[in-house]
Amino acid sequence: MGYDAAAIRAMYPALRDGYAYLDGAAGTQVPTAVTDAIAAAYRNGIGNAGGPFPASHRSEAIVAEARSAVADLVGGEPGGVVLGPNATTLVYRFAQALAETWRPGDRIVLSRLDHDANVRPWVQAAARAGAEVRWAEADPATGELPVGQYDTLLDERTRLVAVTAASNLLGTRPDVAAITAKAHAAGALTFVDGVHATPHGPTDIREIGADFYITSAYKWSGPHIGALVAAPELLDTLRPDKLLPAPDDVPDRFETGTPPYADLAGITAAVDHLAALAAPDPALSRRRRLLASMAAVETYERELFARLLHGLEELPYVTLYGKPARRTATAYFRVADRTPREVAEHLAGQGVNVWHGHNYAWELTGALGLRESGGAVRAGLVHYNDRSDVDRLLAAVAGLGEGGG
Incomplete structure (x- = not known):
């Protein structure tokens, strides 16, 4: 290697x-592998999913391959990969869906270390639900996010803990696994922003305890596509707003409109590119x-x-x-x-x-x-x-x- x-x-x-x-x-x-994959998708012909003709089948295969590639990248399941235009849009979509169950007196815990995409959607959703926002503070001198503070921030009314896996500003990699363990002990769900972390090292969403994990392909040499990864059974508990004729199964129910099929071909190419960076044994799994x-x-x-x-x-x-x-x-x-x-x-x-x-x-x-x-x-x-x-x-x-x- x-x-x-x-x-x-x-x-x-x-x-x-x-x-x-x-x-x-x-x-x-x-x-080049990514631009070639996108161009090839257009050259070969693509159509909307659900049709009886080859171009439609090719589009369906592209989506399935993109889900599998993202799952391999972060350690998830293909059936739990939700694809969308960008991370911010996906966080807003899930903030709306999750907040449907929040009630006045419920609490969420956010971090001042985070990109605003993992802050503002939750603040706004909490305000609509009458839930309280509590803040985990970053140390201005070191840029660290002390784990001990979560002991006083969490209680039985905490519904969600949102935290970044790496600060997009300072690079700080907080002890996410310790934070999510405390959140789960309090009965809360965890939403981890992995947009900045994913390109810089191995990712295992189970190891860090992320119930929901967000990433952006354009941060790891892919096209401008976002992806959210969660367990399929957890996604099945959420009912987002959707068009009546649109698919209702998981993960499709979270994806509105026609996907950018050619760009999704670029996602698979980008993941394959990352998998080959250190020339590991090609006989190994991706x-x-x-x-x-x-x-x-x-x-x-x-x-x-x-x-x-x-x-x-x-x-x-x-x-x-x-x-x-x-x-x-x-x-x-x-x-x-x-x-x-x-x-x-x-x-x-x-x-x-x-x-x-x-x-x-x-x-x-x-x-x-x-x-x-x-x-x-x-x-x-x-x-x-x-x-x-x-x-x-x-x-x-x-x-x-x-x-x-």
């Missing part, structure tokens, strides 16, 4: 433009190949990120936010006497793509005291980044301290 970063980069046509793509936390580029490849990705990113983090720490005019013990390769920082936008614009001029601002971590940037002043700059690594990307970022930031820009 080996990890060949140069060979992996060669699979991504977009990387040929000469830019350092350190914006992966906002969305990744796609390999699930086992994914676990091996994503473990190699985690190790590779950790080593590369150490270089990025050390380089930023060495610059006296750079302030880094968060120092969690476990994290993804994601850095959030400011440069003295520069606005985050000015820094991002300077880096873009040097051929480095980064994001700036709150990055939808609304509660967290508020807790850090950064939201009203423009947030900070976010640079993140994914599996196709290399040392040259890191070095270009560090040189560009160093140039700002030398009066450049």
Whole structure:
């Protein structure tokens, strides 16, 4: 087994433009295998599901294959994979469905570490149901989400605990398994946002105790599609709003409208691409190949990120936010006497793509005291980044301290 970063980069046509793509936390580029799969679906002919002709059968097979691929990626069951346009839309859909059973006096527990997609839908659903929202606070100094606080947040009226598997801003990887264990002991369901976590290491939703797990394919080199994974029997207890003639079985009842069949073909291609990153034994199941490849990705990113983090720490005019013990390769920082936008614009001029601002971590940037002043700059690594990307970022930031820009 080996990890060949140069060979992996060669699979991504977009990387040929000469830019350092350190914006992966906002969305990744796609390999040729994904664009080829999408194009092939269109070339071969697709039709709406349920028809007696081959194009319809091809579409049905594409959906089944996409469900199976996502299930293998996160350790779920194909029958529990709900596909949708994006993670935010799916969270809203499930917040509405779950809140149907909430009553005044019920409670939900949210985290200020989370992306707003795993916050606002629940806040709004709780308000409509008359339920109380309780907050798990992130430590502003470290970026950690202390597990002990959940002992005082949970009780017999808690209906749901929503928490992220990794902060999209600081990279923090909280002890989700410990949090979900406390939630289950209190009789609550758990909803885990895995959008930022999934691309950066092996995922096992059973191991972390996620009743519901959300992920986005465009964060792991796939098309702009979201997926929610849960046990089929749990999904069967929920009755979302749907059109009367639409399928009522699980998971179809949660999917409104005609699916983007060609893009779903891209999901399967993206998962197969991830499974082959570290060249594991092709005789292994796809699930086992994914676990091996994503473990190699985690190790590779950790080593590369150490270089990025050390380089930023060495610059006296750079302030880094968060120092969690476990994290993804994601850095959030400011440069003295520069606005985050000015820094991002300077880096873009040097051929480095980064994001700036709150990055939808609304509660967290508020807790850090950064939201009203423009947030900070976010640079993140994914599996196709290399040392040259890191070095270009560090040189560009160093140039700002030398009066450049």
